[in-house]
Amino acid sequence: MAHVEDRWMRKARGPDGKVLLDDRGRPVLEKDPTRYGKGSRWRLRYDGPDGREKNESFGRKVDADRRKIEVEADLQRGTYIDPDAGKVTFKAFAEEVIKNRTLNPSTRAKMHKRLATHVYPAIGGQELGRLAKRPSILQGLVTSLAEHLAPNTISVIMAHVNLVFTVAIDDELIVKNPLKSSAVVIPKATKKKLILWTADQVFDVHDALPERYQAMVDAGRGLGLRQGEIFAFSPDDIEWLPGVVHVQRQIKILNDRLIFALPKGDKPRDVPLSEGVKIALSEHMRRFEPVEVTLPWMKEDGPPHTARLFFANSFGRPVHPSTFLRTWHVALEQAGIVPLKRREKRGNDFREHGMHMLRKYFTSVLLAEGESPKAVADWLGHADGGALLLRVYAHVLPKSEQRMRRIIDAAMRRPDSAAGGPQAAQGRPE
Structure with a gap:
């Protein structure tokens, strides 16, 4: 059990060395000349769960008594935590x-x-x-x-x-x-308005980029790749005949050094390859031969990892995100997305219109055409099964009424004789 003692006082003893008692038989206390007035007066002593004696000091007896009750209750419930641990x-x-x-x-x-x-x-x-x-x-x-x-x-x-x-x-x-604690109030994260590019803006940025980087736009808008995934994109990641892209690496900066790493969330994924994107990538390879690049894998001193990359700078080296940023900004200016004037005040404009806009375009186009949010989320590498897309892109999803009209109109059209199959052969009832 816990016990509170007065550190400033001690038991008084008579000439014979025996403890003096009062008329009720309790020890008489006197000031301890070596301790009186020094440090905290009250000490709580008890045995911890490990059997070792613990002690805590308090300036007021009421605090020591309150702590005694807490300790005894915590020890009994098995929820005791050593105050020295903190x-x-x-x-x-x-x-x-x-x-x-x-x-x-x-x-x-x-x-x-x-x-x-x-x-x-x-x-x-x-x-x-x-x-x-x-x-x-x-x-x-x-x-x-x-x-x-x-x-x-x-x-x-x-x-x-x-x-x-x-x-x-x-x-x-x-x-x-x-x-x-209710005393701590953290500002709520503000919900930003969703900004989406038009098809014209996507094409304008494509045309404003240097030719060796233009197919990056196709990889972003046609496959939903992140910037680092585009920089690390390899022809060897593609199964050309079935039309599948295996997204399995990205380029990242770690302590000012480029490394290869798994995609965000350490989760590789597969994305269908459309014929249009396939043609664009094939044409890019015809004009700019893939470059073999070796970088550390996952960490600065990680094992070397080699990949043939679609995109490299004019020196045949991997595209550095920091260096490419200036190229991207110039393209935004030439496309008229970010104005040429007020250069010193356009930081937010540039941040809002990063390469992620291509990924957002990919998402919005598919959802607007009625593609399953879960399927799109899988192609993007989201782990929430499409819940985030439903919240963020709700306004671009086709309305139920619109889908219903299209479906019913299609069902009410009479099949022609060539494509009608069994239904056409049955004809109309007499």
Whole structure:
């Protein structure tokens, strides 16, 4: 059982060394000259689940008594957590979480950078146990981030912080997650208006790009590939006769170095290859011979991986995302999508009209024609079975009434004699 003792007082003893008792038979207490007035007065002592004695100090007896009740209840329920466990700093534990978490190298690097830049300077040196008891500290962090970051960015950063506290609870270092407190209000991520290119805009960007990069537009709008997947796209990924593309790698930047990696989510996928895209890629190969490129696989010191790539720069090297960005921006200007004037104020315009617009075009065209959202999600490499597409692209989906009219009109058309089959042979009833 737990016991609260007064550290400033001691049992008084008589000349014979025996403990003095009052008229009720209880020990008489006197000030301990070596401890009185020094440090916290009240000490709670108890045996932990491991059988070792634990002790906690308090300035007020009421706090020690309250903690005594909590400890005894936690020990009985089996939910006791050693208060010393939470003395590890947030930064030290977060770095351990990042190191041990199953993440691809680029995701691990991004998580570390976000925490190191925005979180560690504020709370990195504070103990997990203290932060768990002080939600107001986390609200202060959120408030400071809101002064210079957008809600969407804050949401991502605080998701990392939440992961650290969640793991700390699982490791029994703290009892509760301070981010779950009603005192912490994280700005809601704003829902951006869906921007889609027209067919003319897609063709205009295609024509504005250098010839060696024009087929990138065909790969994006015709296969729904991400930018990194386009840069790593190989003729060897294609089964030409059945018309299937195996999306199985991308090019990423990791610590300023290019690497090959699995597609986003480490999930390869297959995409049907249309005849139009097949012709465009074949014509591109006729004019620009594929280039064999070797890069590390998945991490900087990963094993070498070699692939013949559709796209390379004029020096026969893989396309670097940072270098290509300028080429893409020029094409946006020439296509009239981003205006030539006010160059210093067009950062958002360029970000909104990245290569992902080709992937969005691919998605919107298929959904508008009534293709199954689940099928489109599979071709895009989404793991939610099309739920996200239904939310984001709901307005481009054909209405039920429109589909119904087309289906009924088609069913009411009389089959001709050549294609009518059994129905045509039956003729009309007399």
